[in-house]
Amino acid sequence: MINNYSTNMNLSYQEEFDTNHKLETILVIDDSPTNLEILHDVLGGAGYEVLVEMDGVSGIEQVENNPPDLILLDVMMPKMDGFETCRKLQENPSTKDIPIIFITAITEAEEKVKGLNLGAVDYITKPFEQQEVLARINLHLKLRKLNLELDKQKQELEIRVKQRTFELSHALEELKKTQLQLVQTEKISSLGQLVAGVAHEVNNPIGFISTNLYYANQYIEDLIKLVNLFQQNCSNPGIEVEEQIEEMDWDHIKNDLPKLMSSMKLGTDTIKGIMQSLRNFSRSDGEKKKFVDIHEGIEATLMILQHRLKAYPKRPAIQVVKDYSILPQVQCFPGQLNQVFMNLLANAIDILEESIYCEDSAHNNIMIKNPEIRIATTIDRHQVTVKIADNGKGMSESVQNEIFQPFFTTKPEGRGTGLGLSISHQIITENHGGNLQCISSPGKGTEFLIQIPL
Numbered sequence: 511m512i513n514n515y516s517t518n519m520n521l522s523y524q525e526e527f528d529t530n531h532k533l534e535t536i537l538v539i540d541d542s543p544t545n546l547e548i549l550h551d552v553l554g555g556a557g558y559e560v561l562v563e564m565d566g567v568s569g570i571e572q573v574e575n576n577p578p579d580l581i582l583l584d585v586m587m588p589k590m591d592g593f594e595t596c597r598k599l600q601e602n603p604s605t606k607d608i609p610i611i612f613i614t615a616i617t618e619a620e621e622k623v624k625g626l627n628l629g630a631v632d633y634i635t636k637p638f639e640q641q642e643v644l645a646r647i648n649l650h651l652k653l654r655k656l657n658l659e660l661d662k663q664k665q666e667l668e669i670r671v672k673q674r675t676f677e678l679s680h681a682l683e684e685l686k687k688t689q690l691q692l693v694q695t696e697k698i699s700s701l702g703q704l705v706a707g708v709a710h711e712v713n714n715p716i717g718f719i720s721t722n723l724y725y726a727n728q729y730i731e732d733l734i735k736l737v738n739l740f741q742q743n744c745s746n747p748g749i750e751v752e753e754q755i756e757e758m759d760w761d762h763i764k765n766d767l768p769k770l771m772s773s774m775k776l777g778t779d780t781i782k783g784i785m786q787s788l789r790n791f792s793r794s795d796g797e798k799k800k801f802v803d804i805h806e807g808i809e810a811t812l813m814i815l816q817h818r819l820k821a822y823p824k825r826p827a828i829q830v831v832k833d834y835s836i837l838p839q840v841q842c843f844p845g846q847l848n849q850v851f852m853n854l855l856a857n858a859i860d861i862l863e864e865s866i867y868c869e870d871s872a873h874n875n876i877m878i879k880n881p882e883i884r885i886a887t888t889i890d891r892h893q894v895t896v897k898i899a900d901n902g903k904g905m906s907e908s909v910q911n912e913i914f915q916p917f918f919t920t921k922p923e924g925r926g927t928g929l930g931l932s933i934s935h936q937i938i939t940e941n942h943g944g945n946l947q948c949i950s951s952p953g954k955g956t957e958f959l960i961q962i963p964l
């Protein structure tokens with residue numbers, strides 16, 4: 511193992527050494543054997559690897575097969591002259607970056623300009639001055655190395671900029687989502703506080719009325735008894751009393767007053783129930799979970815949604831069918847769970863309203879005559895399960911794959927934020943360690959399963 515590792519180390523070190531000290535290759539294209547010989551000796555002696563070609567056509571071939579680090583190119587050549595060769599090399603993206611130095615006679619100034627315009631980096635004049643040739647070649651090889659390095663850095667920079675931009679836009683997107691979720695949660699919690707405040711304020715006077723009703727009822731019963739006794743024992747109370755009895759319709763009052771009192775009692779009891787439900791619903795959760803009756807939360811939510819379940823001219827009432835098991839108190843964040851019940855039930859009502867006229871899986875138009883929401887609770891050794899099902903139009907697989915994504919909604923703009931299910935999913939899975947599942951298919955309704963571990 512260690513040996514292998516050290517061999518690899520040596521190898522990669524060797525490779526690195528080779529690349530750093532690879533001989534730089536210079537291709538000389540010139541039709542004069544004398545020139546070729548001189549340049550071969552000078553460059554070879556300076557430590558370069560030298561390739562030679564005697565015309566433009568084979569020169570280009572050589573460049574393509576075995577790209578050199580620099581090209582020395584004669585101008586006057588048979589078959590294809592230096593300018594044409596240079597133009598061809600410049601046209602080809604894979605060879606255009608190899609620096610070309612023209613070899614030209616000292617008198618031909620026009621040619622030098624032409625060569626430079628064609629993309630050559632420099633020129634050297636015949637007869638050669640050895641030191642000058644080497645100095646120019648050295649300079650251009652260095653420039654080329656720097657250029658290559660620069661290109662590499664530019665590419666790396668571009669990749670990094672792209673990566674950063676992607677990361678930043680992703681982070682921004684996340685931030686926007688979190689912000690909206692926070693706003694939503696904040697709205698719900700301040701609504702909860704308002705509701706709790708109102709419930710608290712109404713609670714005192716209603717308690718006062720309901721307690722006094724109890725005594726008022728007793729006093730009234732006593733008074734009726736007393737009047738009855740008077741009537742029995744005083745058969746002739748006088749004309750004034752008899753007229754009054756007649757005028758106020760005492761017989762009717764005697765019968766109606768107890769009924770009136772009991773309906774007032776019923777009214778106050780109902781208000782007390784509603785207030786209790788509101789308080790249950792808007793329970794603010796502290797840091798710690800509490801043991802609560804889950805059915806209470808479901809009932810409170812149904813009570814708040816009562817007005818949406820009633821019949822409307824356009825649709826029949828939505829029936830709520832309950833199948834509750836006997837459940838122990840469950841440790842949870844009750845306010846958050848109520849929020850989940852609210853989201854699931856409101857979605858079910860929305861879809862039932864939308865589905866009164868809809869298509870079944872075979873694209874037949876059908877009408878749902880008895881819109882229904884079924885709520886069932888069950889318990890086993892590990893968990894409590896709440897099922898909330900509707901007989902609405904259900905959803906396609908592609909919709910089902912998206913429903914827990916924040917901001918996914920099929921509702922018209924302004925009607926749905928698309929946050930209900932994503933927040934519910936987060937509450938059940940992250941805050942309660944449970945599961946929220948959806949089972950649905952087009953025309954077959956939808957069932958949501960909430961599982962909370964015990």
Ligand SMILES: Nc1ncnc2c1ncn2[C@@H]1O[C@H](COP(=O)(O)OP(=O)(O)OP(=O)(O)O)[C@@H](O)[C@H]1O
Binds near residue numbers: 857900902918925
């Ligand atoms: N019971 C259901 N039956 C059919 N589709 C449903 C049901 N519940 C949810 N959906 C689909 O899931 C989508 C997302 O629901 P979600 O509650 O997250 O957002 P929303 O209801 O559109 O908006 P809001 O933020 O107001 O709740 C809905 O737009 C709807 O297409």
Ligand SMILES: [Mg+2]
Binds near residue numbers: 856926930
């Ligand atoms: Mg919703």
